[in-house]
Amino acid sequence: MAGDTFGRLFTVTTFGESHGPAMGCVVDGCPPGLGLAESDIQHDLDRRRPGRSRHVTQRKEPDRVKILSGIFEGVTTGTAIGLLVENVDQRSRDYSKIKDKFRPGHADYTYQRKYGIRDYRGGGRASARETVMRVAAGAIARKYLAERAGVSISGYLAELGPFELAAVNLGAVDDNAFFCADPGQLDALEDFMVKLRRAGDSIGARINVIASNVPPGLGEPVFDKIEADLAHALMSINAVKGVEFGDGFKCVRQRGSEHRDELTPDGFEKNSAGGTLGGISSGQDILVSIALKPTSSIQVPGRTVDTEGKAAEIVTTGRHDPCVGLRATPIAEAMVALTLMDHYLRHRAQNADVLEAEPGMASSV
Amino acid sequence: MAGDTFGRLFTVTTFGESHGPAMGCVVDGCPPGLGLAESDIQHDLDRRRPGRSRHVTQRKEPDRVKILSGIFEGVTTGTAIGLLVENVDQRSRDYSKIKDKFRPGHADYTYQRKYGIRDYRGGGRASARETVMRVAAGAIARKYLAERAGVSISGYLAELGPFELAAVNLGAVDDNAFFCADPGQLDALEDFMVKLRRAGDSIGARINVIASNVPPGLGEPVFDKIEADLAHALMSINAVKGVEFGDGFKCVRQRGSEHRDELTPDGFEKNSAGGTLGGISSGQDILVSIALKPTSSIQVPGRTVDTEGKAAEIVTTGRHDPCVGLRATPIAEAMVALTLMDHYLRHRAQNADVLEAEPGMASSV
């Protein structure tokens, strides 16, 4: 497969370009009997939607999802679910300035080298608009996991440039357009973003995701460890340059006696490991964190070459997010949901006999 | 698949436990006509082998590889390559102390929850001994990539506990048992490790890998970005808790004008991105870095529970690496080689017409 399919058992296959008529996907392998309406998906799409604040792209996209198949009388039938989101505001502008130049930090150069052709309108397939279908598919996975296993998945903005947003008040996340769990710092963030936009520049960010009540046993021992598949999922999001679990890179300086999570009859003492042991979920919260690079589309002029290899200058105008991290939270949550859902099905495929023999096995420690 | 297969086109499927009779794998999809002898693989296995210094496990394993199929008259035939490495020193000792207890930081607890059974001898399938076949298979990928595309893949120890090993003298890496590229710090490292072992404790580490002369065009646009598949590959190595590319987590604090790699007619100005754009290799060096947690098997007593949930104390004796990072360099290199090889084949499957039309396309910028 050419990389537009994610998952082994619960799969999502996406298509669509920034300036084409529509984005779409096929969600295959969903268990039957799950109540599902467009509004269930729409809720998550609305969280990701552009235009929620003045600090993100002003592209006007209602992002209305249509379910084209796989639902009958309000529940999933077990057959393929087709989803479609039309592009409403894909207005064509003048691309003559970027048509023959490679924008630094963008996929222009690599697409040209790989395919010998590229759709230069708005980034084509490389546009972050692609992530709309990840969120749509993720909403289905999330609903199933919540209803059948009680899993909840919550993300938040943990850092933005110089700001360490250390407080974790998950209840506050959906009350602001930054997905910030540290509301005391919102004014300062707001101020920072205003100045950044005026400077025509962009900034990096860190997003944390917590998955709670994940059943123990998800993940495979060798290549498909749950962290490995989550890392794949999260690193596939545009602009992500780093992924870490639990103590992550801090492990480098830790001693074994400091790092290990001891066990008591009441459960694990702490969670340095981020919810996995030997690549398999332990029933603790899964803690994962990603780094997003600053948006490459900025108004600060930069050097580049054109398609003939000659030196050129470039300024990226247009509608861009000055911090891709600001809208990445629902996307990261969706990728975590898709990965956990896939492994939930993989686990019961192989180990249903164990689950039957010890029903409590499915709950956390 | 239950996670013992890696790759889509160039695949490796492994088996074997720490205390079973042998480790083995099947390498499928290797192009025909590649000169391959056991010595080609043995070279890489010897780099990973235990017992190279007093700071790693003293298990005595010659790790002699046998090629069982797929080679005829000294070259690959294009059919499945079977590899076998016998376990020579899998001596059984008394497991009564750990048989019924979950060692903190180990996979004991999660295997028991997932499978309802676990092979408690030496960690069974969860043992890092599993990585021997990754290195064996990786040696084949590395040889093909080197011969046909000139790719070279080099790893080194970049941090160990408090030591930042900042000098990068790749020529020195194979001259010491630490895979350290900063020979000026070897004495201090040696001293640190001696004290650590006496304390019965362990330490984390960071490994960097550089892949040079990688052709542009490797990686797929959406879910199978080259970083995503590399992250999957590297995060699947035992004890890895973080992966980052190029500037990695430093991106969080960068501005776009600072991060982006500008282009000139002589190539990219720098390499903040770590060799990829839009998930596709750019022809620059691929720069990836991983964090490894400290070994969980330490002699510092710790709290745990037994299989009946009762409180217990545990001390892990036996033959263990006090820093898994010390032997991880060849393993990380192997996983990078396997991933690049797989994408090399994937790329030419889809884009052979582009490569034919512009033969220079296969070389770097």
Place this chain on the structure above:
Amino acid sequence: MAGDTFGRLFTVTTFGESHGPAMGCVVDGCPPGLGLAESDIQHDLDRRRPGRSRHVTQRKEPDRVKILSGIFEGVTTGTAIGLLVENVDQRSRDYSKIKDKFRPGHADYTYQRKYGIRDYRGGGRASARETVMRVAAGAIARKYLAERAGVSISGYLAELGPFELAAVNLGAVDDNAFFCADPGQLDALEDFMVKLRRAGDSIGARINVIASNVPPGLGEPVFDKIEADLAHALMSINAVKGVEFGDGFKCVRQRGSEHRDELTPDGFEKNSAGGTLGGISSGQDILVSIALKPTSSIQVPGRTVDTEGKAAEIVTTGRHDPCVGLRATPIAEAMVALTLMDHYLRHRAQNADVLEAEPGMASSV
């Protein structure tokens, strides 16, 4: 995956039910640079379309395909191609007669057992309407194979009930609604079908497909032999109950001295094998033949049970093909095209070095 994706490298993932708003698919892995317009696909869809004669379902479906992504300036970009065909004539009728009964020969019973729910409107996902997207995707594969490798794929009706349509005049196939290559028997066929429809009954058929100018080397040695993957492809079409290659079941009575295709400097003497040896295409024509069972929806009353297990009688009214074989030719061709295309890419992924070393290797013997 739950079975809605076909192929490894050139993949098609479909969705849609008979009575939903639309059928659709994602074609992934198509090489870039292929000229492609909706009209290229429409041509094949028109051949499959219902309503071409009075002997097929009278459902009125224009089957207009829309390309939603993956094309830029008239050529494929190498990214996912989204295709959509709206259902225009999915009029709801009264399903109360079949809602609670299992129609014999249909998927009603097995869907209910598998999923605990079924979409009873027009067969839902089990409707042969699903094949519209196979034909759409197949048209892309066929175009690529024709343009780059000169492959041509032609099917025809070889038997219908008692009629053995032995003459093979491929030029006549598209001149009649039966895809019959034996025009001398058309009047008799026509007469037979009129009587059959009056009797409210249905009939089986055999379809042959010939793929010419297939490059040698397609197929993998063990499990993914080219015949194995073609058998999978063709047996997945609704109503197909048998697949054979070359002499097929006649082999059972043949001696080796009679069966084997001897070689001379001018090529193979004959083609008993149907174009493959050891699971790999030989460069000869690939000859494959499928048996289709008679349509299960007939007006002859039959016995069945209802969803509570009680005895019931059933008569299937509505719009049905009295011979599914009549419209199966383009579908079978499409599945052959998809399979060959996938193996074309798989072959060059692994063996591009061989193809480069001996350019003639790609042509037939």
Place this chain on the structure above:
Amino acid sequence: MAGDTFGRLFTVTTFGESHGPAMGCVVDGCPPGLGLAESDIQHDLDRRRPGRSRHVTQRKEPDRVKILSGIFEGVTTGTAIGLLVENVDQRSRDYSKIKDKFRPGHADYTYQRKYGIRDYRGGGRASARETVMRVAAGAIARKYLAERAGVSISGYLAELGPFELAAVNLGAVDDNAFFCADPGQLDALEDFMVKLRRAGDSIGARINVIASNVPPGLGEPVFDKIEADLAHALMSINAVKGVEFGDGFKCVRQRGSEHRDELTPDGFEKNSAGGTLGGISSGQDILVSIALKPTSSIQVPGRTVDTEGKAAEIVTTGRHDPCVGLRATPIAEAMVALTLMDHYLRHRAQNADVLEAEPGMASSV
């Protein structure tokens, strides 16, 4: 993957050539807790073993299987199972007569075209010796299916050249070396085979396989119908040229009113469909039949070309089965077992909720 892996969840990956040191495989995804000893596998290997009668190859192979991993204290652990069978009688003889010639009906020509190289010793990877690992892996699948679901899988020789072996006395199958269920015809078969061997010729055969007590619900609606995956599995066996289910090619001449299997409160009236509806198992017996071509290695001289394209004559001496069908029964059974096992896991992955809700759902009608 290059075709040496079979299955999605319960996978087998094989390697090994006729004249190499060993055959082997990795069975991945087996549920934990299954009692498994080498003797369980050996039983099936002994049924396939050469030398059971004078009518098959006289190669002396004990075919002793070794389990290298995945078993602990007598039961499967859920991790990869490595199996190895050494080649004992791979004696090298003089290959100068066939080294540079393409044997008609063999894979010599196509391997040379595909890979640019071939292992000419005994057919290399194309040898039917490859099937030994299918049988070994199939034994595990068969044991699980029998113990957990009561599935039984039985094959027999249904035709051999002119003999239609119409009686089906399954109890007699293992009492003769032909796997013949019609013992009244054994003397005539014996006589026929003696004469055939004297003539240096070979003959085709048909094998039937019956899978009983298969739970309803196995198979996926669209591309991975249970028949499609079984056809793939069976057509991948060396020499198989046709596959049919239930009435198979006889459907071509049937009317719908004759073909359909009506339902009564006591179950299905008959089984024309061969145990599936809409690609999903119905709980009836799965009935599948395959055609095997006559062995290509015969002593009747034939025409061929050498590797330079010049005309040549060829006689194949050596140790060959004059009827590959004679030893194919255990192989066909194994492929059916592997396919059903894979779909058994796939089914419960997606539909465990349905199975839980209606426990009776897992049993047949």
